[in-house]
Amino acid sequence: MFRFIRPGFSGSGMSAAGTRLTRRLYHPKVIDHYTNPRNVGSLDKTLPNVGTGLVGAPACGDVMKLQIQVDDSGVIQNVKFKTFGCGSAIASSSYMTELVRGKTLEDAAKIKNTEIAKELSLPPVKLHCSMLAEDAIKAAIKDYQSKRKPTSLT
Amino acid sequence: MLRTAVQRRSISTFYELFPRTFPKGTPQWNIEQSKLRKEYRALQAQYHPDMLSATFGKSSDHDGGDQSSLLNKAYHTLKDPLLRSQHILKAVQGTDLSQERIAQDIMQSNPDLLIQVLDTHEQLEEVQNIEDVHVIERENKQRITSIEHQLEQCFNDKDFAKASKLTVELKYWVNLAKAIKEWEPGKPVTLSH
Numbered sequence: 001m002f003r004f005i006r007p008g009f010s011g012s013g014m015s016a017a018g019t020r021l022t023r024r025l026y027h028p029k030v031i032d033h034y035t036n037p038r039n040v041g042s043l044d045k046t047l048p049n050v051g052t053g054l055v056g057a058p059a060c061g062d063v064m065k066l067q068i069q070v071d072d073s074g075v076i077q078n079v080k081f082k083t084f085g086c087g088s089a090i091a092s093s094s095y096m097t098e099l100v101r102g103k104t105l106e107d108a109a110k111i112k113n114t115e116i117a118k119e120l121s122l123p124p125v126k127l128h129c130s131m132l133a134e135d136a137i138k139a140a141i142k143d144y145q146s147k148r149k150p151t152s153l154t
Numbered sequence: 155m156l157r158t159a160v161q162r163r164s165i166s167t168f169y170e171l172f173p174r175t176f177p178k179g180t181p182q183w184n185i186e187q188s189k190l191r192k193e194y195r196a197l198q199a200q201y202h203p204d205m206l207s208a209t210f211g212k213s214s215d216h217d218g219g220d221q222s223s224l225l226n227k228a229y230h231t232l233k234d235p236l237l238r239s240q241h242i243l244k245a246v247q248g249t250d251l252s253q254e255r256i257a258q259d260i261m262q263s264n265p266d267l268l269i270q271v272l273d274t275h276e277q278l279e280e281v282q283n284i285e286d287v288h289v290i291e292r293e294n295k296q297r298i299t300s301i302e303h304q305l306e307q308c309f310n311d312k313d314f315a316k317a318s319k320l321t322v323e324l325k326y327w328v329n330l331a332k333a334i335k336e337w338e339p340g341k342p343v344t345l346s347h
Contacts (some may be wrong), residue, residue: 056268058257058322061329063271084275084329128254 026087027121033091038098041080043067051144053136057128062089066096066136070144074105081136088129092116096133105141167245168228171197181242183309185232194229201225235302236328239309239321247314251321260318271326278333291334297327 026034045052045067053066062085069078079101081093095116100108113130116122122130165171170179175190201221231237243249251257261267278290301324308317 054268054272056258056261056271056326057254058261058325059252059254061325063268063275063326065272082272082276084272084333131254 026091029095029120030087030091030122033094033120034087037081037090037094039080039094039101040082042082043069043078043080048147049144051140051142051147053139053141053143055132055135055139057085057089057132059128060085060089062086062129062132064089064093064132064136066093066133066140068100068108068137068140068144070105076100076103076105076108085132086126086129088120088122088126089132091120092122092129092133093136095119096137100137105144108137109141111137168231168241171225171228172232181245183238183242183306185238187233190229190232194225197225198222235305236321236324239305239317239324242309243314243318243321247318249314249318251318251325257322260322263319264323267323267326271330274330275333278330278337281337282339284337284339287334287337291331294327294330294334298324298331301327 042065043050043052047069049070051068051070054063055066056063062083064081064083064085066081067079068076071077079097081097083090083093096111099111099115111134113127113134116130116133117127120130167179167181169176169181172190172193173179174193175186176182231241240251243251249256249260251260274290274294278287281287281290301320305317305320305324308314308320
């Protein structure tokens, strides 16, 4: 089952989705993130202090966007995501946003997919969903840094 | 035993299961759907577990069920352009697009794809009425048809690299088509595998 989360959505229809997920034997933590995703939405990608990571899992046809807003001291102040994909991909990106908020870029870059997979008890067949979340934060950090480079050189 | 005649032979592609439709048994893009459907139904009638148990008694149930589900999988794979393309690429080129790493490598050559996919899903997320959904649906159908035509050309030319790239893209638009189908006003966009 796939879902594309809308920003701010948290109401009717979710219980039905939850039931279907339960039948597919997702871990309760996956269902929690899936039914109440944290930090869904978008940041203005044109802002100089916003980094955007856009990654995909083409075998599944999943796409994940993760954006970070960074303050002058290099700390992630705000983070948003949008994932079009399976429950595990949504849960992985949702949990990732919780992990990176308040972290320095350096610490955020160190987060490994295994940490996400362990927290969400992802089965081996869904490990690539956690890797996608790791790729997404790395891509967002890289995008942010590439934006900063010209100013840091002057 | 009669039942061993066909299903004990090991097969390397689904095409071999339908010898009347594909006498050469080798993968091909173009499919005569009605011919395939007819042969599939004839074979299912032969191997369906109910038929086998009626003919051979209970002991044949298991094998008949296996063959029946194999035929079912083969038919639904060959019938569907996306699944058929994936099957041909795996059988002929050893390119298994169900492996994320392999599919990732292929997607590298198409950097704008994810942006386009995300944009289209966001469009679908924002529309308020069914007419606008139909616009997105029409555009998506055109994209899918265009890719299928290009795939036909690729497989005729044996351009498997381009076929792989197109198949990766097709997967995304087929997923979008499923999301469109489930669209309802006020309901989050959903898809099922």
